[in-house]
Amino acid sequence: MSTAARLLSLLGMLSDGREFSGAELAERLEVDIRTVRRDVDRLRGLGYPVAARRGNTGGYRFGTGGRMPPLLLDEAEAVAIVVGLRTVTAGAISSPPGTGAGAARALAALERVLPPEVRAQASAVADGVVSLDTGAVGLSPEWVAVIVGACRDHRRLRFEYRAVDREPTRRDVEPHRLVYSGRRWYLVARDVDRDAWRTFRTDRMADLTAGTLTFRPQEPPEDAATMVSRALSTGPYRWTARVRIFAPLQSVAPHVPASMAMVQAESATSSILTTGSDHLTDLAMHLGQITSPFEVLEPPELVDLLGVIGARMTAAAARSASGTPLEPSS
Structure with missing residues (x-):
């Protein structure tokens, strides 16, 4: 085996993430331990951070920093x-x-x-794969790196935030997770000044910076995905609907996008769906896609609208089946 091939093999083994003894590496590479030491020195000279631990239980492993090892892909x-x-x-x-x-x-x-x-x-x-324009709002890779790095290192983030119909405000937060809903990115974080957990739309953020001040991480009241789903489905909408679906959670949840509604188990045979919208007709349209029996718990205005739409649909079905045209109104 040539030296170059041996170095690549050594990199591949060390990339596994665990520690290898010198004897184990020598056996796998079919060389002596002295050659392993020379190869490790060559890798270090090329910028790869190979750490060594001395002693009978010692060995070699990748350290942090330095160059990224090459990817060996099929x-x-x-x-x-x-x-x-x-x-x-x-x-x-x-x-x-x-x-x-x-x-x-x-x-x-x-x-x-x-x-x-x-x-x-x-x-x-x-x-062969074509994507439709879904109106998704992208997030720059630079911001992804800043936010995810701050979540990992427990460093505070500062940014200007513009909520709906409000003046921009400066926010100082302790970031927890970055969540992608399929259309937008959301930051789940604890707002330091308000001492409360919040979800922030990243497209409403500006002047983002990561501070040097670190913090002791706290766990939010619920997981990040659930927090974003709750904010999307029960946010500051004009109408919020609660619906009992007569089917178990495991049957309902796979058919309800988390960005549209929250679904929680009520019993072994029923679930509660919570969703919101500025328009009752949108809520009625969403409910029309539910295949299981359901009842609307609130608001009463949605119950009335379903009655009107139901009567209209029943009449349309009867008319379509009989082929009787609708007389034009005078």
């Missing part, structure tokens, strides 16, 4: 990554004018080194 993995990166660059993570998208750079770097047959296969798969 054909299926390479195709999946190319398609995934193309999807990301087209939607959820955007690139504002004047900034570079990390996903786009990664895609270009990967496609440069793919074997021709794998590149052709990845391009064929990616070209």
Whole structure:
């Protein structure tokens, strides 16, 4: 085995994340321990952080920092990554004018080194997938890095926030999680000045900075996804509906997007759906897609509207079945 091939094999083993003894590495590479030591020194010289622990129970492992080890991918993995990166660059993570998208750079770097047959296969798969414009609001890779880094390192974030019909305010928060709903990104964080957990739409944030002050993380009252789902389905809408569905939670939840409504178990045979909208007709339309029996608990105005719509639909069905045209009104 050549030195270059041996170094790549050594990198692949160390990339596994666990610690290897010198004897174990030597056996796998079919060399002596002295050669392993020389190869480790070569990797360090190339910028790879290989940490060593001395003693009978010691060994080698990757440390933090330095260069990222090369990725060793099979054909299926390479195709999946190319398609995934193309999807990301087209939607959820955007690139504002004047900034570079990390996903786009990664895609270009990967496609440069793919074997021709794998590149052709990845391009064929990616070209065969077309995404509709869903009106999704992207988030720049720079902001993703800042927010996720602050969540990881428990550092406060500061930004200007513009809520609906309100003047912008400065917020000082302890970030917890970044949540993507399929259309928008939301930050779940504890608002320091208000001493309360909040969800913030990232497209309403501006002048984002991560401070140097760290904090002791606290757990929110419920998980981040549930907090965002609750904010989306029961936010400051004109109308909020509560509906009892006569079906167990496991039968209902898969058919109700978390960005549209919250569904909670009421009993072994029934669930409670909570959703909101500024228009009653939108609520009625959503309920029309429920295939299980249900009853509206509130508001009473929605009950009245369902009666009107139901009568209209029943008349339309009878008319359509009989073929009797509707007489024009005079």
